Amino acid sequence: MADLIFYTNPMSRGRIVRWMLEELGQPYETRVLNYGPEMKAADYRALNPMGKVPTVVHGEAVVTECAAICIYLAEAFPQAGLSPAPSTPARAAFLRWMFFAAGPVETAVVNKSFGFALPDDPQAHTRAGWGSFDDVCDALEAMLSDGRDYVTGEAFSAADVYVGAQIGWGLQFGTLPERPGFRRYAEALATRPAAIRAREMDDALMNDGGQ
Incomplete structure (x- = not known):
């Protein structure tokens, strides 16, 4: 086992x-x-x-x-x-964007998909930890706007698996807007051999009825 x-x-x-x-x-x-x-x-x-x-x-x-x-x-x-060394700029970026994707991105995307909107209140975006859907997308796009290939700016890491999956799914299902930085990043990650193997394995399970 x-x-x-x-x-x-x-x-x-x-x-x-x-x-x-x-x-x-x-x-x-x-x-x-x-x-x-x-x-x-x-x-x-x-x-x-x-x-x-x-x-x-x-x-x-x-x-x-x-x-x-x-x-x-x-x-x-x-x-x-797949994990940058502790107490380095790469590790800081790794943790920052991993938790940004798990918190604000996940919340903003799910809320928008269900049609939930913040109250029309000047303080609403401040009280909501994720701000707004547009704020989240702009922040994510800014992270990729310098043409960086990876979240840490140095090498592929576990953060790219998580952030890349969020962006890839968002583009596939239309829950994230079509932006050049998103598309470039997601398409490059999708060609990784491990990503291809993983998709093929899960697609095969789907074709077998999940068994």
């Missing part, structure tokens, strides 16, 4: 973690859970109380939430070179 166990569904954010796992190049076991009773079962909720995927179990460690999983795996397998 592999030391890494990956709980997922091919029609979920687990696709992000699949990509991250493929970048690591480490063996792992995939356990696919169907939506509904299987994902809400007590034995799985003991690992992830939300009854959602993905979840990664590494020995005795249990990690949920895609951004947290990406950071954990990058640090657990430093030989992959």
